[in-house]
Amino acid sequence: MFPTLTDEQRQFVHTVRELAQSEFRERAPRYMDGTFPWENMKALAELGVLGMAVPEEYGGLGLPVFDTALVLEEIAKVCYVTAMAVLGEVGVQTRIISAYAPEAIKRRILPDVCSGECLLAICMTEPDAGTDVANYKTNVDRIGNRLRLNGVKTLISRAEEAGMFVVFTRIDKKPGREGTGCVLVEKGTPGFTVTGTYHTMGGENLHEIRFEDCELPPENLVLEDGFRKLLSAFNTQRCLNPSISLGLAEGAFEEAVKYAKERQVFGRAVADFQGIRWKIAEMYRDIEASRSILYRACATADPFPDPLLAAAAKVTVNEMALRVTSDAIQVHGGYGFTDEYPVSRFYRGARYGTLGGGTSETLRDLIGKRVIAGVDPVDGIFGLGAF
DSSP states (O other), X not given: OOOOOOHHHHHHHHHHHHHIIIIIHHHGGGGTTSOOOHHHHHHHHHHTGGGTTSOGGGTSOOOOHHHHHHHHHHHHTTOHHHHHHHHHHHSHHHHHHHHHSOHHHHHHHHHHHHHTSSOEEEEOOBTTBXXXXXXXXXXXXXXXXXXXXXXEEEEEETTTTOSEEEEEEEETTOOSGGGEEEEEEXXXXXXXXXXXXXXXXXXXXXXXXXXXXXXXXXXXXXXXXXXXXXXXXXXXXXXXXXXXHHHHHHHHHHXXXXXXXXXXXXXXXXXXXXXXXXXXXXXXXXXXXXXXXXXXXXXTOSSSOOHHHHHHHHHHHHHHHHHHHHHHHHHHGGGGGSTTSTHHHHHHHHTTTTTTTSOHHHHHHHHHHHHHHHSBTTTBOOTTTTO
């Protein structure tokens, strides 16, 4: 099944595509050294893109996950770094604030998210715990009418640029996953420091952040005993992360087709050789099959996607992008290994997909458990699933 887009959806995606192709494509190489794409973010804010996940009453567009995925896909076709920067504004952190934060915080923060004046960062991973939420050590204690946060988070995007941090943390040292909640920390809070920077093969920088006796007002506690709510919201990331992978694969595929038609060997275009045509056919098949499961998962969001379909879509699209971007390099031959052609950037960006938002190994285990528990021994699996 392929979703039918409204005229408004088509126009919005087309507008983003024109901007990305006309401006972002040329600028993409300059962001490979960790430079943040402020120019691109400003242009996207003016279109309303940064407010896609913000409800209309706070100045946003209030668009569903599916629309957001379509836009990220178009941006990723030309610039992975910009797509990841946008993900920070339209992904899980914004949706957590929109769904669960106190009204005063929504009214203070969300309009600035729409305008690009306040970038958001999500802080989950710790030096000794990533997917293993039950072993998070970061903790916030209630002390009088204040909150006091201590801990370390690592591999955090936009730590130097963000104005607000959505921090997954233990509450009052309550153990296990059910003791996990979420607080908001504003940049500049005493005790907040960026203590490390890691430059990634995709071009963006990731950071380590330390919280040492950071005092917060009580309203900054967004969720207590909120593991299930946080995980439900996080399923959004398992649709938007692969939408970037899909865009990277499409961008690499388009470059491969273009190169195969233009490059001459033995007096013929590379595209005239059956081996290359078959490779391009497989790339196309891989992209379209992956697009189908991703769009289907996005369409289940109400407001968050079905966890089983989101996990299956993420594994499928992430791993497809690795194959397609690698094959695009192969079509380019030795030139594909150089920085003169964009396919090498697409490949480096695609490598992140299977790592962030839940590794492929973690999600395969989740899928297996849910399928084994959920398949009816008599009726089997219903063909339309959760669609």
